[in-house]
Amino acid sequence: MTTARRSALPGFGPAMAITLCWVSLIVLVPLASLALRPWELGLAGVLHSVTEPRVLAALKLSFGAAALAASVNVPFGLLVAWVMVRYRFPGRRLADSLIDMPLALPTAVAGIALTALFSPKGWIGAWLTPFGIKVAYTPLGIMVALVFVGLPFVVRTLEPVLMDLPQDAEEAAATLGATRAQTLRRVVLPALAPALLAGFAAALARGVGEYGSVIFIAGNMPMISEIAPLLIVIRLEQLDYAGAAALGLIMLLVSFAILLLLNLLQKRMGVRVR
Amino acid sequence: MSQSQAVPSVFPTATRERPATRVVLTGVTIVLLVILLLLPLTVIFTEALSRGLGAVGVALTDPDSLASIKLTLLVAAVSVPLNTVCGLAAAWCIGRFQFRGRSLLLTLIELPLSVSPVISGLVWVLLFGANGWFGPMLDRAGVRIIFAVPGLILATLLVTFPFVARTLIPLMQQQGAAEEEAAITLGAGFWQMFWRVTLPNMRWGLLYGVLLGNARAMGEFGAVAVVSGHVRGQTMTMPLQVEALFNDYDWIGAFTIAGLLSLLALVTLAVKAALEWRIGERSGALL
Amino acid sequence: MQSTYMTRRTVLGVSLGPLAGGRAAIAADVTLLNVSYDPTRELYRDINRAFSTAWQAKTGQRVTINQSHGGSGAQARAVLDGLQADVVTLALAADIDALAKRGLLAADWQGRLPANSSPCTSTIVFLVRQSNPKGIHDWPDLLKPGVTVITPNPKTSGGARWNFLAALAWAQRQPGATDASAEAFMRALFHQVPVLDTGARGATNTFVQRDLGDVLIAWESEAWLARKEFGADTYATVYPSLSILAEPTVAVVDSVVDRKGTRALAQAYLEFLYTPPAQDIAARNYYRPGDPAVARQYAERNPALNLVTIKDFGGWDTAQARYFADGGLFDRIYTAGK
DSSP states (O other): OOBOSSOSOOOHHHHHHHHHHHHIIIIIHHHHHHHHGGGGGHHHHHHHHHSSHHHHHHHHHHHHHHHHHHHHHHHHHHHHHHHHHHOOOTTHHHHHHHTTHHHHSOHHHHHHHHHHHHSTTSTTHHHHGGGTOOOTTSHHHHHHHHHHHHHHHHHHHHHHHHHHOOTHHHHHHHHTTOOHHHHIIIIIHHHHHHHHHHHHHHHHHHHHHOOHHHHTTSOOOTTTTOOHHHHHHHHHHTTOHHHHHHHHHHHHHHHHHHHHHHHHHHHHHTOOOO | OOTTSOOOOSSGGGSSOOHHHHHHHHHHHHHHHIIIIIHHHHHHHHHHTTTHHHHHHHHHHOHHHHHHHHHHHHHHHHHHHHHHHHHHHHHHHHHHBOOTTHHHHHHHHHGGGGSOHHHHHHHHHHHHSTTSSSHHHHHHHTBOOTTSHHHHHHHHHHHHTHHHHHHHHHHHHHHOSHHHHHHHHTTOOHHHHIIIIIHHHHHHHHHHHHHHHHHHHHHOOHHHHHHHOOBTTTSOOHHHHHHHHHHTTOHHHHHHHHHHHHHHHHHHHHHHHHHHHHHSSOOGGGO | OHHHHHHHHHHHTBOOHHHHTTOGGGOSEEEEEEEEOGGGHHHHHHHHHHHHHHHHHHHOOEEEEEEEEOOHHHHHHHHHTTOOOSEEEESSHHHHHHHHHTTSSOTTGGGGSHHHHOSEEEEEEEEEETTOTTOOOSGGGGGSTTOOEEOOOTTTOHHHHHHHHHHHHHHHTSTTOOHHHHHHHHHHHHHTOOOOOSSHHHHHHHHHTSOOOSEEEEEHHHHHHHHHHHOTTTEEEEOOSSEEEEOOEEEEOHHHHHHHTOHHHHHHHHHHTTSHHHHHHHHHTTOEESSHHHHHHTTTTSOOOOEEOGGGGTHHHHHIIIIISTTSHHHHHOOSOO
C-alpha cells in the first residue's frame, strides 16, 4: 500500500521536516536529558542510586503489581471479549462502549473513585471489612486500580482477533467428536495465544507507569506500597534531579526490555505485536 | 448483522456453547463489568450530589476551580491542534512513503505511550527546571516554563502526541494512495490533493484521533503534576484541582470537578462509538 | 478578565518587570503568589479574603492572592527552582534562610517584621483516636510495642522538623540523658513510623482518611482542625509534658517583588498578618496569635505548656546542620531504605 520514496506523491520533504522537528523537540531532546542526567552522579553513584532498598522495593512493586494485574486481566479480558464478540444480548453495544471507559476517564478521577469505593467505609470496602480484607491503602488496592486501567487493553487486543477467527477449525473439531470444552481448550485458545500475549504486554506496559489511578488508593508506604513513579516525584521534590532521572531511566530500560522480550516471543508465535 | 461480531458459523450448534453456559458467562461478564466500570462512575456522581445541587453549585463557582477549568481548556486548545498538525505530517510520511528509519520514527512516535506520565513530566523539569540544562539561561531571560503554563503545555504535548498519528497511519495505509496519485496525475497541486482527497478520506479517523487526544489532554495528571508547582488559581488543571480538593477534605468539590471530567469521558465514549460505526470497524488506536 | 491577562502573560512567559516597576500602585488589578507550607490552606483562604477586601477599600486596587501549599522544605526548594513567590509563609526560619543564602532575599530578612517575622505561633501535640486504646499520654508511650506513629518527612516538611525537635528535646531532658541515649530514643521513635508524607497535611490525611497509625504528631492547629472536620468526638488531642514553640515565619521575596513591582503590596500583605483582624482569623484557625490582646480572648483553648524554643538548640542554622542536613542525625537513624 505504501509507495516508494520519490513517488508520484508530493509533500514528503516538508512533512518529514515537520515530523522530524516535532519528534526531536518533543521526544528526542527530552529523552536525551533523561538519558544523560543521571551520569553526573558517576557510574558508581547511579548504581548506588538505583539499588537502594527503597528503590528496589518500589520497582518490584510497580512491575510486580502490573504483571499480576495483567495476568488477572488476561482471563477476565478473554471472557469479556468472548462474550462481546460471540454472543448477542440486549445492551451489548452499550457494554461494549463502556469497556473503553478506563481509557477515557482521567486517571485522577479513576483514582479517587476507586479509593472511595474500596476504602473501609466505601460501598465495596464496607462489605470486605468484616472478612478482614483491606483493599484501599494496601498493595491489593494498587492491583485493583491496575486491573481497572488494564482491562480495555486486553479486551481490545483480543476482539479483532476473535472476530477474524475462522470457525472452520472449531467445526472440524466438533465433527470429529470433540466436546465444546475440548474444542475451546485445544483449538481456540492456542489460536488466541499470541493475541493474549499482546494484550498482556499492553496491559503490563500501561500498569507499570500508572500514576494517577494508583497514588490515591495506594498506601504510599516506603518498602511496602510505594510505586516507582511516586519515588521519582519524591526525589524531584528533594531536588535530587539526577536520582530522579536515574530511576526514570531504569524504568524506561526495564519496560523496553520486557516489551522487547514479549515482542520476540510473539514473533516466534508468528504474530507481531500491533 | 452487527459490525463488531464474528461471521456466524454455518454449523452453529457445533461452535456455540450450551445455552445455559452462555447465559451464565454473559451474566458473570455483565456483573463484573458493572462492578469494575459502572460503579466508579456512579460513586463519583453520588458523592458529588450527596449534599444536593446547591453544594455542587458552590463548588463550581469556586474561583480556583473555575480557574482550573479555564486552564484545562486553554492547555487542550493549544496542544491538541499542534499535535494534530504534526500528527498529520507524521502520518503522511509514514503512511505513504517508504524510507530508511521508518520503523525508528514510528517507535519514537509511539514512545510516549509506553512511558510513565511522571517521566513525561520529569524530562521537562530536567530540561527547563532551575537545575536543568536550560534552566539558568531561562532564568536570566526571565522566561518561566516550569511552574507556569508553558510547562503544562509541553507536558501535555508529550503525552498526547501519539494519538492522532497512531489513528491515521493504519488508516492511511489501509486506504491506499490510489486516489491521491490519480489526483496528482490529473494535475492537482499538493494542497488541492490534500484538502480535497486526503482529508475527506481521513475525516472520521482524524476526528477520532483528535477526540482521544483531547480526552487525554484534559485528563492528564501525572505529567502535569510534576511540572505544575501547584499554584492554586494559576497552574492547576482540573485533574490537579481534583487532587487538591480531595486533600483539603473538600470531597464535594473534588467529586464535582471529577464529575465534570467524567461527563467529558462519557461524551468522548459516545462520540467514539458513533465514529466507529462510521469508520466501519474498530481501530485499536486508543491503545 | 484579570485572569485572562495574567494567563496570557504567563503563556508568553516573559516577565514585564521593568515595564511594570513603579506602576503597581496605579495598576487596576494585581496578583500575589503566597507560597506557604502544608496545613495553612484554610488559614490563608480566610486571610486572603479579609486582606483583599481591606486593601480594595483602602486603595481601590483589586488584588488576588494565589496560594501554593506543600511541605515547607519542598516549597522552599520549589521557590529556588523558579516558583515566583511574592511572599513566602513557611513553617520555620531555616527554610527562608535557604532562600536568603541563594540571594533571593536580604540576609537580615527576619528582623524586618515584628516578633522575628512570626505573626503567630503554634506547638506540637499528639492526635489520637477518641478512645486512645493504646494509652498514649506522653513521649515514651510512642515507643510502646505495636504503636504506629505518623509524622511527616523532616527532609521536606517543616512540621516534621518541629516534631523531631520536640521529641529530641524531651529525650535530652530525661534524667541521665546523653547524646547516645537521645539518639537511641529518636531511632526507636522513627522505627514506629511506617510512612513519611511530604507535608503536615499529608500526614494528617494519612492518619485521618487512610486510618493509618495510632498517633499523629502534629501542629496544634492541625489537631484542632482535624477534630473540627471529623467531629470533636472522633479524635482527641493529647498534650505531651514537653513540647516546642513552633514559630512559622513570613517574608517578602525581594528578587521577585522587585522584578514584578509588587513590593509595597507584598509588604502590606505581611503587615496585615499582625493586625487584630488577621490575628483573630489566625486564632479562629487554631493558631496562637502573637497579639496579646487577641491571645487573651482565646486563652482557654490554648493551654500554657512547658515549651522549649529553637534557641535551646542553638538556632536553626545549628539545628539544621546537626539534625536534618545530609548525614545529620535524621539520616543516621531513619534506615527504612531512604
